Amino acid sequence: MSNENRGAAPHRAEAEREEFAEPVEGFRAGFLSFVGRPNAGKSTLTNALVGDKVAITSNKPQTTRHAIRGIVHGSDFQLVLVDTPGLHRPRTLLGKRLNELVAQTLADVDAIAFCIPADEPIGPGDRFIAQHIRDMGRKPLIAIVTKADRVSRQALGEQLLAVQKLGESVTDGEGWTEIIPVSATAGFQVDEVARVLAQHMPVSPPLYPLGSVTDDEDAKIVSELVREAALEGVRDELPHSLAATVEEILPREGRPADRPLLDVRVTVYVERPSQKAIIIGKGGSRLKHIGATARPEIERRLGSQVHLDLHVKVLKDWQRDPKQLNRLGF
Numbered sequence: 097m098s099n100e101n102r103g104a105a106p107h108r109a110e111a112e113r114e115e116f117a118e119p120v121e122g123f124r125a126g127f128l129s130f131v132g133r134p135n136a137g138k139s140t141l142t143n144a145l146v147g148d149k150v151a152i153t154s155n156k157p158q159t160t161r162h163a164i165r166g167i168v169h170g171s172d173f174q175l176v177l178v179d180t181p182g183l184h185r186p187r188t189l190l191g192k193r194l195n196e197l198v199a200q201t202l203a204d205v206d207a208i209a210f211c212i213p214a215d216e217p218i219g220p221g222d223r224f225i226a227q228h229i230r231d232m233g234r235k236p237l238i239a240i241v242t243k244a245d246r247v248s249r250q251a252l253g254e255q256l257l258a259v260q261k262l263g264e265s266v267t268d269g270e271g272w273t274e275i276i277p278v279s280a281t282a283g284f285q286v287d288e289v290a291r292v293l294a295q296h297m298p299v300s301p302p303l304y305p306l307g308s309v310t311d312d313e314d315a316k317i318v319s320e321l322v323r324e325a326a327l328e329g330v331r332d333e334l335p336h337s338l339a340a341t342v343e344e345i346l347p348r349e350g351r352p353a354d355r356p357l358l359d360v361r362v363t364v365y366v367e368r369p370s371q372k373a374i375i376i377g378k379g380g381s382r383l384k385h386i387g388a389t390a391r392p393e394i395e396r397r398l399g400s401q402v403h404l405d406l407h408v409k410v411l412k413d414w415q416r417d418p419k420q421l422n423r424l425g426f
């Protein structure tokens with residue numbers, strides 16, 4: 097996600113919602129964060145939920161000022177997974193600041209999902225997180241017992257009970273809104289997790305275009321691959337004058353399921369018109385070559401055939417302009 101997005105106000109502008117509105121009655125959509133101590137299985141579960149569908153536009157609707165990790169699309173719901181830095185018991189001022197940052201994120205989401213591994217005893221770190229999210233105001237708190245495949249049925253049952261007790265102890269007996277066991281690696285209950293989380297999202301039209309899955313990592317790598325290809329042979333002339341940003345990565349509609357195609361739109365920025373001429377080359381020959389060089393690796397990375405659409409723009413003296421630097425993600 098660009099810095100521009102990070103700076104945008106968290107809001108649910110009706111206009112944005114309507115742009116993607118689907119006439120599905122009772123559609124639910126909202127923001128959700130996974131919390132849990134390191135290694136609790138948050139990333140693995142996120143990936144299992146989002147699936148290996150493809151990347152997306154990194155700058156579509158600015159509905160959140162937080163980084164989006166992924167979007168889960170259901171027939172009648174959309175879950176937007178919002179990234180948080182790890183939540184730790186603070187030992188330093190930095191730790192405290194980070195926790196404040198997490199608190200801001202958690203205050204904005206519609207529900208919080210707390211991941212606790214099935215195969216490790218509940219510890220002070222878990223208790224700290226539980227207390228922290230309890231203080232986030234009245235919102236659904238869903239406990240997810242991860243890595244269920246690693247323990248016996250009996251041990252899983254015992255862990256579910258322990259997690260329930262933890263919930264009750266931090267909420268004056270009220271307990272978690274839901275408790276669900278899951279194994280992201282064995283594919284056990286992953287759909288159930290999505291369904292349950294969706295039930296706790298507000299009724300709302302989709303927040304993002306259907307089929308989009310955000311993945312900042314992919315966008316970063318794609319832009320880097322294009323930049324590398326564009327620099328080939330002109331490294332000495334314009335090494336630092338080149339920047340590339342991914343505008344969007346969207347699945348082409350109407351393609352057969354077994355032969356998807358991604359439209360990847362990338363802008364290459366240069367500082368001067370003379371540089372633009374170099375990059376484009378005679379009759380566009382160099383730009384074509386850049387595309388042909390970068391595309392195979394992009395296809396490998398995104399796991400799909402790609403139609404690469406490159407544009408070259410002059411952004412005068414972008415290296416010296418903080419606003420432009422922000423825009424380009426520096």
Ligand SMILES: Nc1nc2c(ncn2[C@@H]2O[C@H](COP(=O)(O)OP(=O)(O)OP(=O)(O)O)[C@@H](O)[C@H]2O)c(=O)[nH]1
Nearest residue numbers: 133134135136137138139140141243246279280281
């Ligand atoms: N057996 C099994 N292993 C899992 C499962 N989910 C995650 N793991 C493993 O647990 C380890 C930690 O998982 P992550 O998803 O990276 O945990 P995380 O909470 O994102 O960790 P941080 O990024 O450190 O906060 C990895 O080695 C995963 O492969 C699961 O359902 N079953």
